[in-house]
Amino acid sequence: MKTLTVSLNDRSYPIHIGNQIVSQRDLIRPHISGNQVMLVSNETIAPLYLDKIMHSLDGLDVATTILPDGEQYKTLDTTNRIFTELLQQRHNRSTTLIALGGGVVGDITGFAAACYQRGVPFIQIPTTLLAQVDSSVGGKTGVNHMLGKNMIGTFYQPQVVIADTSTLRTLDDRQLSAGIAEIIKYGLIRDAEFFEWLEKNISALLERDEPSLSYAILRSCQNKAEIVAADEHEIGQRALLNLGHTFGHAIETGMGYGSWLHGEAVATGMLMAAELSARCNMLDRASVDRTRNLLIKSRLPINPPSSIKPEQFLELMSVDKKNIDGTLRLVLLRDIGLAEISEKFSHDHLKAMLHDCQQQA
């Protein structure tokens, strides 16, 4: 087992990464201060891992909320269901919430913890690759609004993140690839060496080779922990983590939540960002090709859905959180491993790129 720390003064916390650690009582118990626990999971994950965790929680007053599985349930209504369970079970401000599942469960549970009685502690036990390398770390919590993804939420840090690589064995192939998209992102924005490693080891990751997966998760979390420690509230460099996300969120919102997986939309969005960067003479063509090839090898989609017209894309992108005073801002690439936030790209290039992508789809 490896342990990293997200350094945020009195809100610092450990990330434990290892094989078969989900049932290790000594990793969880020190982070539960009261005697009440609300474990939140979904219908897919609960049958697989709930028992293992319950074993670690013996002697505590444990309630569970099992949500339906899917991005379309990441809503205020679902969050309210957790509040109702908490109140019906008489959970007070000394309760601890545990998120057992992928990014959707983690984001909703973290948001519920941030808002229940104005804030109770919570623990992240991510069971998808995407949640282990990205969404469970850094304290972004929240839900979707019909008009925009992740538009409702808070920054609220967990007490601990426990990433058990053995849970990835039961992950379906599509979810595995979606997680690899966020791993590739770290290579693209700030870690060229890691990007090269991924080019060489992508087959091993897809075959779920445990040492390769562990290394990729560790290196991803190292990158994320460094960025979050430097810029918790996304005033500066943390926004680089949104490479591909402005395009990706437009796809997710435009297609209806749950149609594309988040990682799939981000993969396509990253290639769109690379393509726009090349058209703006920021990035060389060879780097765009390397990006495209790695995404294809990772079995990820690279073309946006043809049903979203360029004008609708622009409309959906206009509510993005990176925008300031109505000016569209995007994460673009200067090189593999070097990203920047820019509002000074050519809008003609953007429109032409959206148009051409649609032709290819």
Next chain:
Amino acid sequence: MKTLTVSLNDRSYPIHIGNQIVSQRDLIRPHISGNQVMLVSNETIAPLYLDKIMHSLDGLDVATTILPDGEQYKTLDTTNRIFTELLQQRHNRSTTLIALGGGVVGDITGFAAACYQRGVPFIQIPTTLLAQVDSSVGGKTGVNHMLGKNMIGTFYQPQVVIADTSTLRTLDDRQLSAGIAEIIKYGLIRDAEFFEWLEKNISALLERDEPSLSYAILRSCQNKAEIVAADEHEIGQRALLNLGHTFGHAIETGMGYGSWLHGEAVATGMLMAAELSARCNMLDRASVDRTRNLLIKSRLPINPPSSIKPEQFLELMSVDKKNIDGTLRLVLLRDIGLAEISEKFSHDHLKAMLHDCQQQA
């Protein structure tokens, strides 16, 4: 005009208290950094003061959300309505929310600001006495759940509080008295001298004598600002501000939100707390009588509704935020001006008190 400061390091902010200051452009504009503003008010207040504030916001991109008036609308659904307006108007992370109204508008708007795109700045312009002396100061934001009042929310501080005493001229008598309840609270929990002043000046307050109201608001805000600066997240002494609130919330939730005004429920709850304190030999009978007399003179209710049976009271009180691990904790009085949090009161006395109160109602 008087100005106080709530000292919270980088989240410190001023409270301006004065007559006819709502339209003073120089009080608002320094706290708006972007060019987008969402002004939230309700159907009662908007017709009276919206124009005056709009004048101070000229040149900015101002949208408005006008909510129905009443505690029964302090819900997640209403908050979502603000999110929808913000997204439809393409408001991004540089927008500023302004709450123009009483406690309900302030609590919802603050919560919406805390959660929109993970946090945007907001300004409090309280127009009821209760909001000016209590709810607009200190960063408690949130909404009610069917099963418990203020159970969903965050700590999130405003940029500035602008309390214009001229707005109290249009306040109805019941709302005025409800505000006085929270003013009396400061006297009871920590300011015996102020309590004596209130005993002498209650008639002037009820007659809306401007200097008396200004003094009462200023002294209340001083008390609140001191407590909040010492204990922002209610780990310790801030909980004393909840004197009467555990009983009061039970009344509000049990009767249906909007039936009793919050200040009315708190008034009754404070007398119940005083009565219980006396039965537990913590407080002398003379102090209970002084409390009762001042509440009666303030035209506030002192008996809980007979329709809530003692068992239901206990049930409703069991979800209170002050409770830890299932143990009921209450704010009780040692003297006028001296309160404490206690879980070591006699539950037999509590039940007998609830029973006797019901007989009187």
